[in-house]
Amino acid sequence: MSVTTQYQRLLRQLRTELPDLEKRVLKAITAHPEGISRHDLVRAVHGVEPKVNINLDQNDRRNRKAIQRLRNRFVPIIANSARSGYRINPTKQAVEEMIAEWESRISKISRNVKAARRFYKIQAKQMDMPFKGKKV
Numbered sequence: 001m002s003v004t005t006q007y008q009r010l011l012r013q014l015r016t017e018l019p020d021l022e023k024r025v026l027k028a029i030t031a032h033p034e035g036i037s038r039h040d041l042v043r044a045v046h047g048v049e050p051k052v053n054i055n056l057d058q059n060d061r062r063n064r065k066a067i068q069r070l071r072n073r074f075v076p077i078i079a080n081s082a083r084s085g086y087r088i089n090p091t092k093q094a095v096e097e098m099i100a101e102w103e104s105r106i107s108k109i110s111r112n113v114k115a116a117r118r119f120y121k122i123q124a125k126q127m128d129m130p131f132k133g134k135k136v
Contacts, residue, residue: 006090018070021045025066029077035085038063 018026028044029036042050042059051057067077067086078089078098089095 021062022066022070025063026070029086030088033087035087037085
C-alpha cells in the first residue's frame with residue numbers, strides 16, 4: 001500500500017473522529033492541494049474576513065492550534081517559507097524539509113535566548129551596584 005493511500009485512509013478516518021474545528025481545518029486544507037494561506041484558511045474555516053495583520057487574528061490562532069493538534073495525530077500538514085500556505089504532503093522529502101526549517105528556527109531562537117541571558121546577567125550586575133548595602 002502506498003503512503004498516499006495510507007494517508008487517504010487516515011484522513012477519511014480522522015474526519016469522523018475529530019472535533020469540529022479540526023475537521024473544518026482539515027477539510028479546507030485538503031480542498032487546496034497546492035496550499036492555502038493563513039488568510040484564506042480563516043475565511044474558509046470561520047467564514048469571516050481575517051484581520052489585516054494576521055498575527056493578531058484570534059481565528060488564525062485557533063487554526064494554528066488545530067493544525068498542531070492534527071500534526072500531533074500524524075497528519076502531514078506541511079508549511080514552509082519556500083511555498084506559502086498549508087498543504088497535505090505525506091512524502092518523506094516534504095516532511096524532512098519542514099523539519100529542517102523548524103530546526104533552523106530552534107537554532108535561531110536558542111541564539112536569541114543565550115543573548116538575552118547574557119544581556120540580563122550584565123544588566124542585573126549593573127543594576128545591583130547602586131543599591132548595594134541599601135534596603136529597597
